[in-house]
Amino acid sequence: xxxxxxxxxxxxxxxxxxxxxxxxxxxxxxxxxxxxxxxxxxxxxxxxxxxxxxxxxxxxxxxxxxxxxxxxxxxxxxxxxxxxxxxxxxxxxxxxxxxxxxxxxxxxxxxxxxxxxxxxxxxxxxxxxxxxxxxxxxxxxxxxxxxxxxxxxxxxxxxxxxxxxxxxxxxxxxxxxxxxxxxxxxxxxxxxxxxxxxxxxxxxxxxxxxxxxxxxxxxxxxxxxxxxxxxxxxxxxxxxxxxxxxxxxxxxxxxxxxxxxxxxxxxxxxxxxxxxxxxxxxxxxxxxxxxxxxxxxxxxxxxxxxxxxxxxxxxxxxxxxxxxxxxxxxxxxxxxxxxxxxxxxxxxxxxxxxxxxxxxxxxxxxxxxxxxxxxxxxxxxxxxxxxxxxxxxxxxxxxxxxxxxxxxxxxxxxxxxx
Numbered sequence: 001x002x003x004x005x006x007x008x009x010x011x012x013x014x015x016x017x018x019x020x021x022x023x024x025x026x027x028x029x030x031x032x033x034x035x036x037x038x039x040x041x042x043x044x045x046x047x048x049x050x051x052x053x054x055x056x057x058x059x060x061x062x063x064x065x066x067x068x069x070x071x072x073x074x075x076x077x078x079x080x081x082x083x084x085x086x087x088x089x090x091x092x093x094x095x096x097x098x099x100x101x102x103x104x105x106x107x108x109x110x111x112x113x114x115x116x117x118x119x120x121x122x123x124x125x126x127x128x129x130x131x132x133x134x135x136x137x138x139x140x141x142x143x144x145x146x147x148x149x150x151x152x153x154x155x156x157x158x159x160x161x162x163x164x165x166x167x168x169x170x171x172x173x174x175x176x177x178x179x180x181x182x183x184x185x186x187x188x189x190x191x192x193x194x195x196x197x198x199x200x201x202x203x204x205x206x207x208x209x210x211x212x213x214x215x216x217x218x219x220x221x222x223x224x225x226x227x228x229x230x231x232x233x234x235x236x237x238x239x240x241x242x243x244x245x246x247x248x249x250x251x252x253x254x255x256x257x258x259x260x261x262x263x264x265x266x267x268x269x270x271x272x273x274x275x276x277x278x279x280x281x282x283x284x285x286x287x288x289x290x291x292x293x294x295x296x297x298x299x300x301x302x303x304x305x306x307x308x309x310x311x312x313x314x315x316x317x318x319x320x321x322x323x324x325x326x327x328x329x330x331x332x333x334x335x336x337x338x339x340x341x342x343x344x345x346x347x348x349x350x351x352x353x354x355x356x357x358x359x360x361x362x363x364x365x366x367x368x369x370x371x372x373x374x375x376x377x378x379x380x381x382x383x384x385x386x387x388x389x390x391x392x393x394x395x396x397x398x399x400x401x402x403x404x405x406x407x408x409x410x411x412x413x414x415x416x417x418x
Contacts, residue, residue: 114142114213120196125206128163135165135196136230143219144168145228149195160200167194168229169217190217226267234271234279242276243283252276281323281380284355293322300327309333311396315388324385326392328374336373336397339363343373343402345413347381357381361393373397386416 120138125131132148139146149164169192197210220228234242238259245255256273263269271279300312309330317323344362357380361373374396376389394401407413 110216110218112215112217112219114194114215118208118211118213120208120211123208125198126204127206131163131198131206132165139167140225140228140231143221143225144194144215144217145220145230147230157202159202163198163200163206165196167192167215169215170195192216223267226270227272232271232275234275238271239279239283242280246280252280277380277382281382282317284379296322296325300325303329313392313396323379324377324388326374326376326389326396328393328396332371332373333397335363335365335371336400339365339371340373340397340400341403343405345405345407347378347408359389381412383412383415386413390416 120134123134125134132146136146145168146165147168147170149166149170150162151160151164152162153159154161169188169190172189172191173187192215193212194215195210195212196208198206199209200206225231242252242255246252253273256269256276260266260269266272297314300310300314304310304312307330310327311329311333312325312327314325315323340363342363344364345359346362347357347359357378359376359378361375363371363373365371374393376392378385378389405417407417
């Protein structure tokens with residue numbers, strides 16, 4: 001058994017208290033273990049934040065089944081050769097979790113420095129928007145995207161005293177708060193630690209006091225920089241033009257092709273196709289009269305209180321605006337139970353005032369007459385909107401799935417149904 005060197009003894013110090021709480025320090029960070037997994041969670045959190053010293057403790061307990069004091073050797077978890085030796089050691093181990101962890105750590109480590117010295121340190125601006133634009137312009141030249149981060153306020157005055165802007169790859173996805181989806185989004189967060197920090201005085205002067213320029217991912221090449229999220233934006237004039245021409249009957253895809261040709265290609269346009277559709281949908285949602293929305297929901301609630309088999313559902317966006325709703329009454333459900341083997345779904349109808357998409361669920365009875373199974377209204381034709389509508393319909397019908405669905409060839413509908 002190899003003796004632990006002084007560096008390891010200084011990095012990990014563990015001792016028992018009378019109340020059976022284990023307290024230690026790992027690279028200056030305090031970790032407490034109350035026997036219910038608290039210490040373990042804190043160690044994994046330290047690992048996610050880039051502090052790999054806790055892996056010595058976890059590796060020892062999981063592989064050797066021993067405490068830190070009996071660790072057989074010191075492992076450098078940032079070394080590729082050391083990680084390869086650890087993988088060879090645990091090949092015979094049955095712990096799939098630990099194997100997955102070590103395989104993840106054995107991946108190539110990317111370290112990219114923006115520059116040898118910061119060009120933004122001690123620069124001053126006068127507002128949050130100016131600070132964001134300054135760092136965003138800098139990020140565009142270097143090849144990464146940014147997002148807004150931590151704000152710290154004064155307890156005495158309530159005013160901002162500190163503001164951070166982060167690399168868009170900062171942090172990790174919170175899987176606990178993630179809602180279940182039938183489609184997967186690309187995960188771009190890598191735990192990048194790059195950021196810029198402003199100190200804000202009482203006079204409203206924003207000064208750069210910290211600038212971490214180390215990234216753990218590659219920079220975006222020059223010909224792809226226009227795709228960075230923080231660099232894309234639809235101006236008010238562009239949105240007004242899209243709305244006006246779309247109202248005259250032109251397709252948005254045709255408008256975007258014409259705009260790209262006019263400015264000399266997609267990199268010069270300033271936004272992508274998804275941004276255009278999202279901006280148009282947001283503008284449409286803002287036009288919905290709150291009074292009409294409230295009256296509609298109240299009407300649905302009144303019908304549901306008086307009719308036990310009446311069903312309705314609605315969806316709001318992050319700003320609290322109504323963007324979708326669905327309803328069906330008792331007769332529609334009974335018709336679906338008898339004639340629901342064939343379902344026709346099409347969206348050729350639109351309302352006049354709000355330009356919402358009317359999406360009826362239609363079938364055919366034994367007299368070859370059309371019967372309505374339910375009615376939905378959507379703000380846009382995006383995949384999440386159709387998924388929500390189909391799930392609401394099936395839930396209202398007790399989960400009964402039709403044998404045949406007839407619809408148009410819209411890719412969004414096909415993706416939602418699949």
